[in-house]
Each structure stands twice: as C-alpha cells, then as structure tokens.
Amino acid sequence: MFADKISKRQLFMILISLLLVLGIAALVYLSTHRQIIKSKASVNPYDNFELTAPDGSVLRFRDTPGVNIQSSGQRLYQTNDLDVTIRIKDLNGLVP
Numbered sequence: 001m002f003a004d005k006i007s008k009r010q011l012f013m014i015l016i017s018l019l020l021v022l023g024i025a026a027l028v029y030l031s032t033h034r035q036i037i038k039s040k041a042s043v044n045p046y047d048n049f050e051l052t053a054p055d056g057s058v059l060r061f062r063d064t065p066g067v068n069i070q071s072s073g074q075r076l077y078q079t080n081d082l083d084v085t086i087r088i089k090d091l092n093g094l095v096p
Helices: 008-032
Strands: 049-052 085-088
Touching: none
Parallel strands: none
Antiparallel strands: 049 085
16 A cells, blocks of 8 residues: 555655645735724724713713813713713724
C-alpha cells in the first residue's frame, strides 16, 4: 500500500506542506475580500435612555454650568421625586 512506502517523517512533511498551501490560500482569499466593520453602538450612549417621573412625564435634562454636554454626553435631570423610571429606548445603541 501507499502508506507502507512512506516513512513517518515524509508523512509529516506532506501534512506540513499541505497545511502551508491551505494557509496561503486562506491568506489570499481573506486579503482580497474586504470587510467593513461598523459599530452599531450610539456615539452617545446617554441618548438611549429615557427617564420618567411617577406621573409618566418624561424628565428633561437641565443645563449645567461648566459641563459641555456635547463632549461628555452626561446629563443632569431635575426632579422632586425619588421614584424615577429609567427606560432603555434602543438596546442596540448600547451594544458595540
């Protein structure tokens, strides 16, 4: 048979050569097919939350002196209630 005529070293070299050829073929395939990866997460994760008061009204954030909301994204909400509901508007916006 064919296996009887080949030594273990020759079989090892054939397998290594085959692995290298397959690796080169995979490299050529992957380097010629571009994949554009985009994050689906929101630029500002704070936009994906909504805070509501116990009466159901949506809380609006207030301006804070010295805090640039555009750069930090952090917002302060003013309410007289401790029972505030936080709702996630878009779960996909929070997942990278």
